[in-house]
Amino acid sequence: MTISVEKQKEMLWTMILSRKFEETLTELCRVQGKIPGMMILSTGQEAVGSGVCAALVPEDVIISNHRSHNHLLARGADPNALMAEIFCKKTGYNKGKSGTLHLAVPEVNAPCTTTVVGGGLPIAVGRAFAQQYRGEKAVTVCFFGDGAANEGSFHEALNLASLWQLPVLFVCENNMYAGAQRYEEHTRVENLADRGAGYAMPGIVVDGNDAAAVYRATLDARQLAIAGKGPTLLECKTYRCRGHGEQDPQHYQPKAEIAAWQERCPIPRLSGGMLSSSAITAAELAALEQKAGDIVAAAVRFAEESPYPDPAEALEDVYV
Ligand SMILES: Cc1ncc(C[n+]2csc(CCOP(=O)(O)OP(=O)(O)O)c2C)c(N)n1
Structure with missing residues (x-):
């Protein structure tokens, strides 16, 4: 299937924006010391969020995890409100109460990102059940890591989703590490996608x-789900080019391995193909890079100039 130039540009744009956004976060937290606490990035993995989200429609739901910036930007989240939230400012998506790790952007149907590893899987099943129950023509996507695939919640979620043939796409972002543990140190099966067979659902690598x-694999899985044919487990093999978080010196990741994967960076991979097929010109590509830089710089200014929430608001929007 050929992918329209417009779709290719959409994926390229969200990858470039996401990379610029996260490179700036690295600078802000590691060099300038402006954002304290954990900073967990998706550098090198952007093709997953950008490819998946390009195949979705606005009514679809995404449930994300601790590595969520790329998912949210690819879904269309506003960089200003996202950056302000990461700075814990009042103008942020969650009024400064979530920071980077607990972002929720209901405006783009991303109601929850959770740092509880594997915690998003049952939530996604619940959302997909609601979609099926209401007869909506929409799916729920759950992003999670290879480490999460060893949580009990993964197995329970896949079983129930299969049993009820729910419209859910389980997207495993296998970046070869769960914290400091290499994939082989926590899992015996070569492909996590093989676990789909155990729950009578397609498992695609x-x-x-x-x-x-x-993008293509997501379109296929979405089509099945919309047709009432149930869930798919999609394993996206990628690599975590930075440490688990920006505090992590990555001493356990071989330098040659990191370099080899940097060579396979998803951004030049897509843009290179687009340049060769004349889907984009070098000048257009440079303009996209420039635009991303301008948008992110404006987002940082917006966040820095925004006020912190008033302590009197601490108990507002809290359910319990
Ligand atoms: C239930 C639970 N156990 C442990 C942790 C600590 N923890 C945070 S991220 C992480 C690694 C997750 O690895 P993976 O699922 O592969 O996702 P990745 O970080 O590679 O994207 C761990 C163990 C947690 N947040 N939640």
């Missing part, structure tokens, strides 16, 4: 650094 491949 896709090159997670190839946005076009991720």
Whole structure:
């Protein structure tokens, strides 16, 4: 299936924006010391969120995890409100109460990101059940890591989703590490996608650094789900180019391994193909880079100039 130039540009744009956004976060927290606490990035993995979200419609729901910036930007979240939230400012998406790790952007149907590893899976099943119950023509996507695939919640979620043939796409972002643990140190099966068979659902392995491949696989899985044929487990093989978080010196990741995967960076991979097929010109590509830089710089200014929430608001919007 050929992918329209417009769709290729959409994926390229959200990857470039996400990379610029996160490179700036690295600078802000590691060099300038302006954002305290954990900073967990998706550098090198952008083809997953950008490829998946390009295949969705606005009514679809995404449930994300602790590595959520790319998912949210690819879904269309506003960089200003996202950056302000990461700075814990009042103008942020969650009025400064979530910070980077507990973001929720209901405006783009991303009601929850959770740092409880595997915690998003049952939530996604619940959302997909609601979609099925209401007869909506929409799906729920759950992003999670390879480490999360060893949580009990993963197995329970896949079982129930399969039993009830729910419209859910389980997107495993296998970046080869769960914290400091290499994939082989926590899992015996070569492909996590093989676990789909145990729950009578398709298990698909896709090159997670190839946005076009991720997009196509998501379209297929979404089609099945919408047709009432139940869930799919999509394993996107990719690589975590930075430490678990920006505090992590990555001493356990071989330097040659990191370099080899940087060579397979998803952004030049897509843009290179687009340049060769004349889907984009070098000048257009440079303009996208420039635009991303301008948008992110404006987002940082917006966040820095925004006030912190008033302590008197601490108990507002809290359910319990
Ligand atoms: C239930 C639970 N156990 C442990 C942790 C601590 N923890 C945070 S991230 C992480 C690694 C997760 O690895 P993976 O699911 O592969 O996602 P990745 O970070 O690679 O994107 C761990 C163990 C947690 N947040 N929640």
